[in-house]
Amino acid sequence: MRMGIDTDKYYTPPAVANRALERAQLVSKPIVCADTACGSGSLLIAAENVLNARYGVGIDSDPHAIQQLRRARPDWRLYVGDLLKRNRAPPTGFPGANYGVDLLVLNPPFSLGPRKYVTVKYLGRSVKCSVAMAHILRSFELFRPIQGAIAVVPESLLYSNTDQHARELLDHNFSFTELLQLSIYTFKGARVNSLFVQIAPQISRRDSSIQINTTQLDIIPVTVVRGGLQMHAFERSPSGARVIHSTALRSIATGGVATISDKTSSTAKGRISGWMLLLPRVGLPNKEAFCAFYSRDEVQLSDCVIGMTFPSKLEAFCVQRRIVANWQSLLSIYKGTGARYITIARFVDWLYDVGIRDCNALKKISGLTLV
């Protein structure tokens, strides 16, 4: 047992952290990673090394650990605090990131001490659970990580009565996948049956094994928008809307929409804002350049770009994941003898086949039914 007279300073050996993160199935590279019990920072370091994460956010109740880590990693945002008493996440906006945390990496404290359970707030409810589960729930509540978490958990968290209620709540939106079983000797000074799990957001439980069969899928709504701005004929204006052409999709995926410098006062079809995914209409798409992002300000899509807009980042990333899982099939509907292209109708039909519904197409269908 990881017996708890201290606060569980059983740090993850770097080699174990690396091995676990190498097994994670992620939709895209996480830009911002957070560890809410960061200790010596080994999981954040592994996230940098293995997943290429660019920014680290860490919290730990141990001031000494944070002091040491601040010296070693002045570029990370590090906070002393008791996660279970926190009501707000620290600031998580970083340049070129998705205005939030992409992935949590956690090895939470396990020790209940003399207590049988702790009580935490999650989704407006009071939940009685183990300390490790409490830490996971509070971390999800505070950070709402786009791609969920990779966490070390005691085996009991997956089946105990104590954590049953919490598991049922998480089950609505997340799936647990075992990444790496750990030996009872993994943590120096502690003997515990534990494992690394990935807790990934799910709209569909079948995302990872998508067959093109809509009857098996949960349906995700999107709004498909065709860009309309002709690149050879638009008025540039420094205070206008950013113009997104297909050649800019890669730079947006790596550096965010702020990398676009072309702006216009011309207004054409395809003015969108909020959470979006973009694909070229002409020329084959590139998986590396296909990444959901947020723009508070309206952007203007060129006539070589197709956009999809979403009410929230969760839908945006679920659609990204589903499209990436069907990438070869997407490429096959780009046709033509010269530059390959896709039509909106063909794209909307294809989306339908993978369980993604275009709201505009649905409106047209319901309009027809009413006539």
Ligand SMILES: C[S@@+](CC[C@H](N)C(=O)[O-])C[C@H]1O[C@@H](n2cnc3c(N)ncnc32)[C@H](O)[C@@H]1O
């Ligand atoms: C098992 S260690 C994990 C450290 C690090 N994430 C790693 O994997 O090496 C747990 C850490 O949680 C911290 N901790 C314990 N209770 C906490 C709380 N309520 N809030 C924040 N950190 C806490 C401890 O100080 C310790 O550094």
